[in-house]
Amino acid sequence: MLVQLPGGWNPLLGRLALDQIPYDNPILAPLFVAVVVGTILLFGLITYYRKWGYLWKEWLTTVDHKKLGVMYIIIGLVMLFRGFIDGLMIRTQQVWANGPHSSGVFGALHGYLTPFHFGQVYSAHGLIMILLAATPLLVGFMNIIVPIQIGARDMAYPYLNALGLWITAAAAVLIMISLFVGDFAHNGWFGYAPIFELQYSPGVGVDYWIWTLQLTALGTTLGGINLLVTIIKMRAPGMTWFRLPIFVWTSLSANIIALTSFPALQVALGLVAADRYLGSHFFTAGFGGNLMLYTNLFWIWGHPEVYFVILPAFGMMSEIFPTFSEKPLFGYVTMVAASFAIAGVSWMVWLHHFFTMGAGPQVNSFFSVATMLVGIPTGVKVFNWAFTMYRGRITYSAAMLWAIGALFMLLVGGMTGMMLAIPAINYMVHNSVFVIAHFHSMLLVIVYAIFGSVIFWFPKVFGFRLDEYWAKVMFWLFTAGSALVFVPMYMLGFMGMTRRLDYVFNPAWHPYLEVMEVGIAVYCLSVLAFVVLLYVSIRDRVKNRAGADAWGTARSLEWLAHSPVPFYNFAVTPHVNARDELAWRREHGMDALEPERYVDIHMPSNTGMALYIGALTFVLGFGLTWRIWWLSLLSLAAIILLMIIRSFRGDDGYIITGAELERMEKEALRNRAQADGKYVSGGRGQVAGTAIAYGRNGASMGGDPFNSSRDGI
Amino acid sequence: MSHGHSDPVQHPEVQMSSVRGYLSGFLISVLLMLAATYMSATHAFPPFGLLMVITVCAAIATIAQTYFLLHIDTAEHNIWNTVSLVLFIPLFVLTIGLTWWMFSQLYLHTMPAMTGMH
C-alpha cells in the first residue's frame, strides 16, 4: 500500500540519515551552532537561578487563559522574527542577484541562495507569517482579553486551551527543526500541484510543510471551539449580546470562520499526504488527477483564513480608537453587522485567488462581485472608526498611532484589493509583486493592530505600561520601513516583476530593489527599537505601574479588573449594566466600588497532560515526516492512551475560599492605590494638558479616593 | 443556572431521549435506504430521474435523523446547537456547490470533449 521511495529508508530511522543534516551549508551551520549555544545558555541560566520549578508550575502546566495567551504571543513574536529574517533574506537575494553581471557565492550562480534554498526561504516565510506569527498572536490576544471582557473566570475548556497552545508550539518546533534536519518545502507556502508530489519533490521538505500545517490547523480549531463556547456560554450576568465589546464580536466572527474553514485545509493537505504516502492520485498529473482541485480546496480555507486574521485586528482597532478619542465607538450595531457580513462573504470569494484558472466569465464574475462586496462592510468599519475620532479628544499615544497606522494600511490594501477583484486587472497582475504588495499591506494592518494591542493591553497583563517614547520610535521606524519596502513593490508590480524570483533579470529594477533593501534595514532598526522598548519598560516598571484602568479613558469590562489581572480575573463576577460597562460606571462614579463580600470560587487545576500530548504531536509530526512508522504509531497510540487516562482521572479543580480571596483583593487594592492616575501621554515625561482630562463629569468623582488624583492632571 | 451539583441524569439533554423517537428515526431511514437501494439495484428509472429520487430519499432520511437522533429543534437547551447547524448548512452547500460549478464550467471552457459526466 505504501509508496516506493526514491532514496534510502530503514525501519529504525526511516529516511533520517546523517547526510540529511546540512552541516556543510555556510548559512545554516553557523546558525545551528548559535542555536545550540543559545539553548545551552538558556537552560544553564534557568538551572542557575533555580527557575525550573517556577517554570513548570507557573507556565508549562498552567491552564490560566492569560498565561496561555502570553505564551501564544511569545511564540508569535519569536516566529514573527524568524519570518522577518526570511523576508530579509529574500530581499537581500533579489537586490544582489539582479542582472546577468551580478556575482554569486555559496554555490549560487547569482546572489547567495541557490534556487532550491530560495524556494524554501519564501515558502517558510509565508507559512510562518500567516500561521505561526499572525495566528498565534491573535489567538493569544483573544485568549487573554475575551474572557475578561465578558466577565468570565476562565475559558470554557481551560485544559483544551492549553492543549491548543502546545500543539501550536509543536508546529513551531517542527518548522524550526526543518532548518537543521532535512529541508523545507520549496513549493510556496500554499503549494502547487503537482510540484509537491513525491515524483517532483522527493525530499522531506513537503512532508514538513504538510505536518506543520496540519498541527497548526488542529491547534487553531481547538482554540476556535473554545472561544466560541466561551463567548456563547460564559458571559457574566447582564452581558447581553449587544453589550459585548466589539473585540468579542470580532473574535466570535473570526472563530466561526476558523471552525468552518480549517477542516478544508486539513482535507487539502490530508489528500496531498495521501498522494505522497499512499500513492493515490488526487492531484497528480496523470491517472485522472486534477491539479486545480488542490488549489480550489486550499483556498476554500485560504480566503476565509485571511478574514480570520483580519477580523480580530479590526476588533483591536475598535477598542483602541474609542479609548484614545474619549468617545464611545461610532456605529456599534453596524460594526457588529459588518463583522458578520465580512465573515459570511468570506465564504464566497475564494476563486479570486485563481481567476486565471479559466473557469469562464460566469464563474469569474460571480466571485469578482462577491469579492467587491467585501468592500462594503469594510468601508462601513473605516467610516465608523473615522467618525469615532471625529470631534473626539484624541490622545496620540503610541497605541493610538499604531491603530491609525493600521487604518492607513487598510486603505491602501483595501483599494488595491478592489483593483485585484476585477478579473481583467487580475489577469494582468496575476503572480506579480503587485499582489504581494497588496496582501502585505493587508497583513501589515494586522501587525499594526497587534503592536497597538501589545502596548494597549500590556499593562492589563503585566501591571505596567510600556515606555511611550520608545514605542513611538518603533512605530515611526516601522512605518518608514513599510513605506520603503512596499511602495517600490507596488511600482515593480506594475512594471511586470513576477513574484518569487531567485534571480531578477532586469537591471532597470535595481534602484527599486535597493530602496526596498534600505526599507528592510529600517525594519531591522525597528526590531532593535522593540528590544530597547522592552528593556526600558521593564527597567522603569515601578514608575510606569498602571491602575485598573491603565489609560484613564478605557471603556470595556477588562479595565475593571486589577492590573495585572489576578489568576481568577474578577473576585466576584461583575454584573453588567451597560455597553462600555467601565465607562458607564465611571460616568456614574461607581468605577472604584468594590464588592462587599467574597464567596468561595472554583478554579481548574494545573495539568502537565496538555504539554505531554503537545510534545507527542510533535513526535508524531516528526515521525511521519521522516516515515519512521514505529515512532508515528507509538506516539499516536500514546496520545490516545493519555487522552483516555485523563478522561478517567478527570479534573476536580480546587476551591479558593472567600477569606483567601478577600486577602488577595486587599493586597491588589493597595497596589492599585499606588499606581492609579500616573498615566501621562504625549511623549516622554510630558504632561499632556487637558487632553487626558478625565471624564466629562468630573464632579461625580470628587469623593472617589482612587480617582481624585487624576483630576489634577 | 447551575446544574453542576444537581443530578446529571436530570439534565434536559439526557431527558430528551425517547425510545419512540429513536425507533421512528431508525425505521424511516432504513425504509428510505431500502427503497433507494432497490431502485438503484434494479435501475428503476432513467439515471437523472433515479438521481433525483434517491436524493429525495437521502434528504428525508437526513432530516428525520437530525430531528429524531440529534434532537435539533428550538427547545431552549438545544437552541445553540440548532443555530450553529443552521449556520453551517449554507457553508456545506457553498463548499460543494461552488466547487462543482466552477469545475463544470472549467471543463466546459477548457476541454469540451470531456464534459460528459460519469
Add this chain to the structure above:
Amino acid sequence: MSAHGNAVDPKKAVLWDTEYHGHDVISTRSLGFFLYLLSDGMIFATLFAAYGVLSYSHNYFGGPTPSQFVHPWYTFTQTVSLFLSVLAYGMGMAAMKNRNRGGLISGLLGALVLGVVFLALDVHDMAVLAGQGITVATSAGASAFIVLTQVHAAHIFFGLIWILVMIAQVSSRGFTTDTVGRLLSLRMFWHLQAIIWVFVYVFVYLWGYMS
C-alpha cells in the same frame, strides 16, 4: 444614554453578582462537542467536493468505475448494521434517562457489536477491492472513492474505542457529570456518523453504482 445600549438606571444598578454560579457544565461541554462535530462535517463536505470533481469519467483513467465494483445489497447490510448500532445506542440513552445502568451498558454493548460488524463488512469490502487490483493508486476516481469511505470508517473505528472507554467508565463510576456529559457527546458523535453515512451511501455507493 443610547451610547450604552439600553443601560439600566444607575440608582438601581447591581454591580456584583455574588450568587452567580457560572455555566451549566454539561450543556457547555455538549455545545463545544457539537461545534467540533460540525467542523468534522466540513471535513466530509470538502471530501464530497473533491469526490464530485474527481468522479468524471476521465478521472477513472480507463480503470474500473464504481458501477463495476459497488454491490448495493452488500453495502445495504452495512447500512442496516450501522443504523441498528445507532438505535442500540439510543436505547441505551433512553435507559439512562431512568437511571437504568444495566440498560445503558447493554445498549452500549449492542452499539459496539453492531459497529464492529459494520467495520468488518467495510474491511472485507476493501480487501475484495484490493484483490481485484482496485486501490487508492489505481486512479484518481478510485482514490476519491476509497479515501472518502475510509475516512468515514476511521470515524467508526475511533467511535468504537470511545464506546469501550465509556462502558468501562459507566461500570466503574456510574452517572457522574463527567460520564453523563461524555455519553451525550458520544451520542451526538455516533448519531452523526449515521447521518453522514446516508450521504456516503447514497451519493458515493448508490450513485456511483448507477452511473
